[in-house]
Amino acid sequence: MLNIGCHLSVSKGYAHMGNEALSIGASTFQFFTRNPRGGKARKLDEEDISDLQKMKEEYNFAPLIAHAPYTLNPASADPKVRNFAYMIIEEDLAILEYLPGTLYNFHPGSHVGQGVDKGIELIAEILNDLLKPQQKTKVLLETMAGKGSEIGGCFEELKAILDKVHLTEHIGVCLDTCHVYDGGYDIVENLEEVLEKFDDIIGLHRLYAIHINDSMNHMGSHKDRHARIGEGKIGIEAMERIINHSKLRDLPFILETPNDLSGYQKEIELLRSLYR
Template sequence: MLKIGCHLSSSKGYRAMGKMAVEINANTFQFFTRNPRGAKAKAINSEDVKGFLEQKEETGIGVIVAHAPYTLNACAADEGLRNFARETMEDDLARMEYTPGNFYNFHPGSHVKQGAETGIMYIAEMLNKILKPNQTTTVLLETMSGKGSEVGRSFEELREILDRVELSDKMGVCLDTCHVWDGGYDIVNHLDEVLTEFDQVIGLKRLKAIHLNDSQNPLGAHKDRHARIGEGHIGAEALVRVVNHPALRSLPFELETPNQLPGYAKEIAFFRENYEK
């Protein structure tokens, strides 16, 4: 069965997100743990969580993906910003245990002229401080497009982070189709080769989720502008091949296209119609 959903607003709680997911025929979803441009997080409502876990069982919603706020930079040059990222992510991971067994995705960050090696060192140091042996949440590094001084622009950079994390069984990767395309990985004409390279560098067993997006930019643009499915340079046909690829088809796919719920519903229906049973 195709596991597909989209990014939903968490402002009204878990049960509201579950209801929205069911309404658009999604069986997974992604959400921000807190204000994506700030730091505030709503208090966990235990009744809401309990209701959602029951709803999840009743409706068949599978694994869900939490997304860290964009304000976090684990490899900032400023120590205060690095500490803010660490404290926020540590709090997020504690909150994730209310809904055990899910994924927490974050952008590795920007090294801000310190160099990728320094950025990688800082990211791994943070992860080694916040990961716990008994946590049920898997933390995902997201593939990045390579704009500015982003860390994670290549499979090799992500592997370097993973190699330095002590609790490596708590880690995985989320592949963003727009980001890897913008980063220079040709998933339109050479999807098999890109996935073979991923397997050789990182290992496909580390790949836990897919952000399913078209791109407003051509291959290797090193930008980050998502497009609706079929309205960008990747195209609907290539993204259908992504969801049907034997190495990917069992993973959760999260749409982050510039849409409201009706647009997401349309894209989910499109992929369900084109999913090979």
């Protein structure tokens, strides 16, 4: 079965998200740990989280994905911004210990003029300080579109971060189809070549999840504008090849398309109909 879900809001609780996912036929989902622009995390409710954990086991959910706020920038030149990133990641990882097996995804950040190498050094520094040998959460770096001073717009930059992290068993990658396409990787005409490149540079064994999104812009645009499945420049045929690829088909797929819950349900049904 295709393990697919969408982005849901934690505002009404963890178990509520599980019920929403089931109502639209999802077998996984993604959620922000807090407001996507930052702020305080939802007050910890162990009973609520326990209810979701039981639901995961009963319905055989694929790994869930928690997404850090967009405002997180561990590569910033500003110590206050880096400290904010440190605090958020530390808090989030503590909460996710109550949901063992969850994947924690974040955008690597922007070097804002310091240079890529310095930005990579700062990201790895925070991760090395916060990752613990006993943790039950795997942290994922997301592939980015390469806007401005954004880090992670190419596989080599993600590899450079991974190489500096000491606890390698606790870190991996989430591939975003819109981002890699906008970043210049031709997943429409040359999916096999892109995956071979990913494998050569990073290693497919370090790929743990996929954000499956169409793109409003052409390949190499570095824009990062998501589109509904089949309504963008990537197209439905390429999406079908991606979800059925032997190296990808068993991973959790998360929709981040501009949709409401009923729209996500239709996309889940569409992609499931294409899964062989």
